[in-house]
Amino acid sequence: MVTRHYEETPHHGLTDDAYIEILVALDAEPERLAPLLESLHPADIADLIERLPREHREAVITSTPPEHLSEVISHLEDGVKEHVVQFLNPEQVATALTELESDDAADLAQMIEDMSEDEDADAEDFLTDPQQKHLLEFEEDTAGALMQQEVLAALPTDTVTQFLEYMRANGDSLSANPGSIFVVNRQRRLLGTISMGRIVKAPLKAKLEDVMRRDPLTVLPEAPTDQVVRIFEKYDIHNLAVVNKRNQLLGRVTIDDVLDTVMDDHAYRQSAAAGVDSDEDLFAPVLTTARTRLPWLIINLFTAIAAASVISLFEDSIAKLTTLAVLMPIIASSGGNATTQTQTVIIRGLATGHITKQNAWALFRKEFASGNLNGIIIAILLAIGVLVIFGNPMLSGVILMATVANHAIAAFGGWITPLVLKRFNYDPAISTGVITTTFTDVGGFFVFLGLATLLLL
Amino acid sequence: MVTRHYEETPHHGLTDDAYIEILVALDAEPERLAPLLESLHPADIADLIERLPREHREAVITSTPPEHLSEVISHLEDGVKEHVVQFLNPEQVATALTELESDDAADLAQMIEDMSEDEDADAEDFLTDPQQKHLLEFEEDTAGALMQQEVLAALPTDTVTQFLEYMRANGDSLSANPGSIFVVNRQRRLLGTISMGRIVKAPLKAKLEDVMRRDPLTVLPEAPTDQVVRIFEKYDIHNLAVVNKRNQLLGRVTIDDVLDTVMDDHAYRQSAAAGVDSDEDLFAPVLTTARTRLPWLIINLFTAIAAASVISLFEDSIAKLTTLAVLMPIIASSGGNATTQTQTVIIRGLATGHITKQNAWALFRKEFASGNLNGIIIAILLAIGVLVIFGNPMLSGVILMATVANHAIAAFGGWITPLVLKRFNYDPAISTGVITTTFTDVGGFFVFLGLATLLLL
Numbered sequence: 001m002v003t004r005h006y007e008e009t010p011h012h013g014l015t016d017d018a019y020i021e022i023l024v025a026l027d028a029e030p031e032r033l034a035p036l037l038e039s040l041h042p043a044d045i046a047d048l049i050e051r052l053p054r055e056h057r058e059a060v061i062t063s064t065p066p067e068h069l070s071e072v073i074s075h076l077e078d079g080v081k082e083h084v085v086q087f088l089n090p091e092q093v094a095t096a097l098t099e100l101e102s103d104d105a106a107d108l109a110q111m112i113e114d115m116s117e118d119e120d121a122d123a124e125d126f127l128t129d130p131q132q133k134h135l136l137e138f139e140e141d142t143a144g145a146l147m148q149q150e151v152l153a154a155l156p157t158d159t160v161t162q163f164l165e166y167m168r169a170n171g172d173s174l175s176a177n178p179g180s181i182f183v184v185n186r187q188r189r190l191l192g193t194i195s196m197g198r199i200v201k202a203p204l205k206a207k208l209e210d211v212m213r214r215d216p217l218t219v220l221p222e223a224p225t226d227q228v229v230r231i232f233e234k235y236d237i238h239n240l241a242v243v244n245k246r247n248q249l250l251g252r253v254t255i256d257d258v259l260d261t262v263m264d265d266h267a268y269r270q271s272a273a274a275g276v277d278s279d280e281d282l283f284a285p286v287l288t289t290a291r292t293r294l295p296w297l298i299i300n301l302f303t304a305i306a307a308a309s310v311i312s313l314f315e316d317s318i319a320k321l322t323t324l325a326v327l328m329p330i331i332a333s334s335g336g337n338a339t340t341q342t343q344t345v346i347i348r349g350l351a352t353g354h355i356t357k358q359n360a361w362a363l364f365r366k367e368f369a370s371g372n373l374n375g376i377i378i379a380i381l382l383a384i385g386v387l388v389i390f391g392n393p394m395l396s397g398v399i400l401m402a403t404v405a406n407h408a409i410a411a412f413g414g415w416i417t418p419l420v421l422k423r424f425n426y427d428p429a430i431s432t433g434v435i436t437t438t439f440t441d442v443g444g445f446f447v448f449l450g451l452a453t454l455l456l457l
Numbered sequence: 458m459v460t461r462h463y464e465e466t467p468h469h470g471l472t473d474d475a476y477i478e479i480l481v482a483l484d485a486e487p488e489r490l491a492p493l494l495e496s497l498h499p500a501d502i503a504d505l506i507e508r509l510p511r512e513h514r515e516a517v518i519t520s521t522p523p524e525h526l527s528e529v530i531s532h533l534e535d536g537v538k539e540h541v542v543q544f545l546n547p548e549q550v551a552t553a554l555t556e557l558e559s560d561d562a563a564d565l566a567q568m569i570e571d572m573s574e575d576e577d578a579d580a581e582d583f584l585t586d587p588q589q590k591h592l593l594e595f596e597e598d599t600a601g602a603l604m605q606q607e608v609l610a611a612l613p614t615d616t617v618t619q620f621l622e623y624m625r626a627n628g629d630s631l632s633a634n635p636g637s638i639f640v641v642n643r644q645r646r647l648l649g650t651i652s653m654g655r656i657v658k659a660p661l662k663a664k665l666e667d668v669m670r671r672d673p674l675t676v677l678p679e680a681p682t683d684q685v686v687r688i689f690e691k692y693d694i695h696n697l698a699v700v701n702k703r704n705q706l707l708g709r710v711t712i713d714d715v716l717d718t719v720m721d722d723h724a725y726r727q728s729a730a731a732g733v734d735s736d737e738d739l740f741a742p743v744l745t746t747a748r749t750r751l752p753w754l755i756i757n758l759f760t761a762i763a764a765a766s767v768i769s770l771f772e773d774s775i776a777k778l779t780t781l782a783v784l785m786p787i788i789a790s791s792g793g794n795a796t797t798q799t800q801t802v803i804i805r806g807l808a809t810g811h812i813t814k815q816n817a818w819a820l821f822r823k824e825f826a827s828g829n830l831n832g833i834i835i836a837i838l839l840a841i842g843v844l845v846i847f848g849n850p851m852l853s854g855v856i857l858m859a860t861v862a863n864h865a866i867a868a869f870g871g872w873i874t875p876l877v878l879k880r881f882n883y884d885p886a887i888s889t890g891v892i893t894t895t896f897t898d899v900g901g902f903f904v905f906l907g908l909a910t911l912l913l914l
Contacts, residue, residue: 344727366741
């Protein structure tokens with residue numbers, strides 16, 4: 001007889017056929033749902049729930065095989081998780097909290113606290129493990145919040161053989177992805193790390209201290225996640241030790257959590273830049289969606305009103321020459337596009353850490369020069385167009401000058417705005433656009449209508 | 458005597474002090490450069506080069522310790538890599554090509570071919586290893602282009618002991634990050650995978666076929682990178698086998714390459730949406746920068762001209778009531794912001810695969826309802842403002858109706874545009890914005906000025 005040492009759920013992905021079969025079962029044959037879900041990987045069940053309109057989710061979560069429930073929950077996006085957790089009974093939540101890895105359990109407990117209408121609800125009460133309670137102390141978007149406490153630690157004087165025997169004896173109780181071995185002294189101070197790839201290649205009699213990578217990379221729990229991500233990207237590591245100020249090992253950040261974080265962060269920044277909640281469930285209720293999006297629309301309304309006020313200064317000029325009203329949006333739009341180009345480069349340079357105090361000025365000179373060069377080209381094209389269509393050389397000259405000036409404003413605004421936001425610890429990826437287009441709208445209208453009033457009327 | 462089995466370069470990061478010391482050395486004491494670079498990790502030297510204006514880069518690359526040169530090159534962004542490779546002599550390039558991992562070597566060879574002014578230059582000629590030449594066949598942005606050929610393969614009948622002995626005997630010649638073990642038959646067909654964490658825990662006498670994960674995840678080399686990324690994110694794996702149609706193992710994709718790809722892809726999409734080259738060196742020459750950015754500015758000029766043409770239809774109305782010109786940008790801007798919100802949600806839903814044929818319509822109903830709800834609120838605010846400031850109830854009514862209508866256009870445009878782009882295999886993250894704001898500009902001006910002409914004049 002062949003002994004299998006491991007067996008897992010297959011992961012074939014949520015194929016279109018499986019998806020449609022489930023939709024049919026949801027509509028017509030609810031009793032077929034449970035067997036269909038059994039053949040899916042937990043990550044695919046999570047995927048399915050995220051795609052489904054809200055009214056179908058309860059049926060799916062209650063038909064999910066109990067042994068997969070906590071893993072399904074860990075794979076859900078926050079907005080959907082909040083919705084689905086409501087369908088679980090307290091025992092199911094308690095089971096999930098004990099089965100999840102420490103970082104996922106702490107996140108779930110925090111979410112339940114936030115959702116609870118009971119003001120006395122406290123995430124700590126949901127967790128039984130005192131170690132996990134400790135994870136609640138770390139602020140969001142820090143290494144501490146990202147780390148898990150499941151680590152494989154060993155003493156420097158252990159031999160490779162001793163370590164391997166320990167692994168074989170305790171394998172079942174260890175994390176499925178043990179990652180690196182952290183070599184610590186009796187005070188739990190971190191001395192070095194050994195990757196699984198290295199321990200497998202090491203001489204059996206060697207001591208861990210002679211095999212380990214000394215002087216390992218570490219972060220403090222309060223390090224921002226951006227910094228953690230950059231360390232993983234830069235040094236191509238798979239595990240990063242989190243230590244306190246006395247260099248004692250607190251936990252580790254794993255590369256799969258970093259990958260998830262990078263994707264979430266990116267979604268967050270894009271959504272926040274448009275005033276949308278990135279955790280928002282695709283099928284959130286209409287009122288919730290509208291309410292979260294309204295504030296950003298109102299802020300932007302004020303910037304449009306600022307631009308309108310500039311135009312109102314020149315109403316007399318527009319009355320005399322209505323062509324000005326026709327050309328206004330072209331000036332504003334070309335400036336807005338140019339400033340978007342410069343700010344995109346600056347925001348990215350700040351994110352990669354390539355822009356420093358020492359090179360910011362050299363970068364301005366380059367951006368200003370290339371922005372103005374394109375400004376002049378666009379201005380000439382517009383001036384020729386205006387001359388041909390309206391036959392008015394002075395108007396053509398005014399649009400030429402205004403376009404050149406607005407591209408200069410665009411380059412300056414696109415450069416300075418993200419730098420200033422970053423300086424004051426605002427995320428430039430989120431708020432730059434609103435500010436820079438206000439510059440180019442207000443500036444563009446003012447220069448164009450002002451020059452027209454001076455020179456044409 | 459203590460025997461150390463491994464030793465590596467420390468990675469302390471490029472601290473501000475080290476950075477400034479290097480800047481000083483570059484300016485005044487070039488002979489101090491080499492010793493300063495010796496204390497840096499190759500990834501930090503790459504980081505330094507990316508930050509430096511172009512005139513300083515040659516000094517740094519020529520002072521880089523030769524044993525780190527190829528790793529420094531592998532860490533550079535493409536735009537900077539192209540610039541720096543010019544300072545290397547042919548022997549240095551040849552050495553780098555043999556030292557790099559297969560995927561990095563193939564990329565570098567391709568870059569040298571692309572840069573060469575000699576039309577007969579062929580990337581194949583730069584590579585000595587026939588296996589590496591094979592990597593050049595795969596198209597960009599596919600699993601094949603992302604994979605490396607360094608894999609650890611073993612037979613199903615090998616025992617854990619045999620495998621571990623093989624590793625210890627051949628450790629030095631194996632990749633620093635061996636990743637998973639791929640279990641293949643004599644025809645190199647993939648039977649299963651074993652992670653390092655699992656092999657370490659496995660009983661020594663077990664056969665690999667009884668330890669391996671059967672039915673492993675695989676991709677074909679032509680699978681798009683987006684799909685590869687989603688598999689890694691979803692199933693939390695660290696290695697993914699790339700196989701041909703006969704299930705023969707070709708190579709593997711590693712999670713660190715996936716992390717780099719995700720970050721590059723984000724940068725690419727954000728840059729492309731603004732008509733900027735994401736590989737662009739921060740300090741690219743002004744002419745290069747201006748030339749790559751101009752086409753997008755010109756495309757956008759045409760959309761602004763479309764909006765201007767609509768306004769020109771109503772010049773008579775504007776001449777009679779110049780307040781219309783003042784209010785125009787407010788209508789266009791509020792519609793543009795609303796459409797940005799809807800499209801952000803749709804683009805993200807498409808990227809995560811949560812939007813399907815089956816739920817797209819339900820999503821439209823929800824987006825249309827919440828978009829119109831906010832449209833009505835914004836419209837009422839604007840109508841009250843116009844009534845108070847201009848004391849014109851009819852004008853107030855016109856702006857109310859036009860704003861409501863433009864938010865409806867915004868919700869529809871923000872929903873349909875990314876879906877249609879995706880349907881025709883364009884990347885919605887790149888081109889949606891240009892199209893949707895044209896909708897809301899043209900639509901907004903037309904409805905507002907049209908209603909004003911009908912009702913007010």
